[in-house]
Amino acid sequence: MRIERCSHCERAFHVAEIGGAMPGTKEREDISCPHCRYTYTETSNGAFRTTPLSAVEERAFDEANPIEYRRTEKTYGIVVTAATPTDEVLAKIGRLRHACGDRIAILALGPDDVRARPDWRTIASECKAMVKHLSVEYVTQARIDALVSQISILA
Numbered sequence: 143m144r145i146e147r148c149s150h151c152e153r154a155f156h157v158a159e160i161g162g163a164m165p166g167t168k169e170r171e172d173i174s175c176p177h178c179r180y181t182y183t184e185t186s187n188g189a190f191r192t193t194p195l196s197a198v199e200e201r202a203f204d205e206a207n208p209i210e211y212r213r214t215e216k217t218y219g220i221v222v223t224a225a226t227p228t229d230e231v232l233a234k235i236g237r238l239r240h241a242c243g244d245r246i247a248i249l250a251l252g253p254d255d256v257r258a259r260p261d262w263r264t265i266a267s268e269c270k271a272m273v274k275h276l277s278v279e280y281v282t283q284a285r286i287d288a289l290v291s292q293i294s295i296l297a
């Protein structure tokens with residue numbers, strides 16, 4: 143069992159290689175992201191089974207392996223806490239309508255799982271209407287202060 147990050151939606155997931163008792167029969171087998179169904183292949187004697195991480199596991203993985211924001215991409219960061227109202231988040235996303243950005247990074251500050259917000263589907267779909275890439279990063283205030291020089295954080 144290993145953890146991979148999907149190159150399409152950039153979320154982490156478990157990959158387990160199953161079967162494979164027949165050596166010498168390596169074939170290309172599908173690895174399919176359990177979040178967005180993006181699929182790529184790798185050789186295996188058996189097959190691959192993918193499963194999502196628990197929210198706690200995913201957060202721990204993301205904290206240990208933060209997403210690297212590329213200089214070639216225009217990234218806008220939106221800080222979201224449990225107390226941030228939906229309207230405020232959507233208003234910030236709306237400001238990017240004419241910004242020609244490549245990525246929105248939701249910077250989740252605080253202990254809460256941002257993807258468990260009841261408005262998460264709305265937030266995610268609004269982001270995807272504006273930019274190609276949406277990512278979520280769990281951050282501390284110190285990380286936000288460091289990111290200011292790398293991405294545009296919406297005030």
Ligand SMILES: [Zn+2]
Binds near residue numbers: 151152175178180
């Ligand atoms: Zn994916």
